[in-house]
Amino acid sequence: SGTELEAEQVARTVLYAPHGSVRPAANFLVADSDYVEVLTEIDIQTPIPDAVKQRRVNRGFFFVGCRFNDQMLRTYARQLMKRSTGPHFAVIDSATLTRNERRFLAEGAITVIDMPIRNAAARLVGVDASQD
Template identity: 75%
Template sequence: MNTILTSGHLVVIRDSFAEKRLGLLKEGLAADEVIPYLGPGLLRLSSAEPPVPHTPEAVAAALNTRAPAPSKIRTNMWSVAQFIEQRRHRRTLQAWMAEIFAAPVPPSVLHSWLATLPLSLIVDSWYDGAMRAALAQAARTDVVEIQGVTRANEIGNIWTKTYDLSGRELEPGSAAKTVLYKPHGSIRPAANFLIADSDYVEVLTEIDIQTPIPDVVKERRINRGLFFVGCRFDDQMLRTYARQIMKRSNGPHFAVIDAVLLTKNERRFLAASAITVIDMPAGEAAALLGGAGTAADGGQD
């Protein structure tokens, strides 16, 4: 049996049904009917050992090598970052995050393929610059990147900053064929990071009424569904952002995840959000979507 409806109304498809659905999603992406929502699991597609951390726990570990946090929060990226900000100052946290994510991440076959498509919107939920690099390598001149920024460094009602692929900051609201939306910030071009608990206090207060989400993202999601690749939802922060970015989009929504790895909270979230799970390793899915080559790692999301 290829399709499973769990008791929590979570739909999981696998085997031939999963491959068929990926084929339809590939067509939908090429026709700009689907929004790719990329997660840190994609970093393992180009290298079994990515040059930068590819999980929140790995970021927490990297920060702990610089300033050991109390054991009860040591594996929580957001809490460790908050500990450092309080003890060492925001500038220190910013500098350490820039060090941790300094190494360039080569685009995977999936990044490179997505960069060739006339997509209206790409959501990239991690701090690396692989998707930006793929768009630049494709010589795209019709792209703007919108990044979430911490309010700790800003005066006024600023939630995001906008850049072109050369790194030049643009006026808010600048339009382009493709918008690359990095809700948590990015190492490039300006080392913007939403990382500490304090960064999210005002964001989470306002996100239910959608204030921190750029208008262009709200507009371009309406008639499209989201396709999550390389993402996990095993933390409340990750679930909150995905839920709010999906808000008022028509769907349908899909996520490539190895179903055996799902936690109870992930299952509840996916079911409640009507996200169909394509039960397949991210590397296998990326190779099928990209249409050429194989992933360096066919493992977990």
């Protein structure tokens, strides 16, 4: 629902939307100036929820629905992964990757799960993506 949980309430899986969301507070990153503001704070980790900080100590990130075709997005992702042990994964159709994205994924040791997001989402929830 977009609400930050207390540590004892956190489920096994945490969905972290680092770019923000409409709910609950309509806080989201849109312009480069938004990213610059957050990046100045992220080095000391203030914009990252405690549940994410605690979990990433011995876990990695699973990027779904993200592209890394913009320098600001790559920088932001690097900062998020900075104190994480990994492994990291990204669901991306590899045929659509740019040269910079390929380099970023290799440098970050991010394993690509090569499939369209629609198919990956369907598999995650146990649905056949070919059925509509």
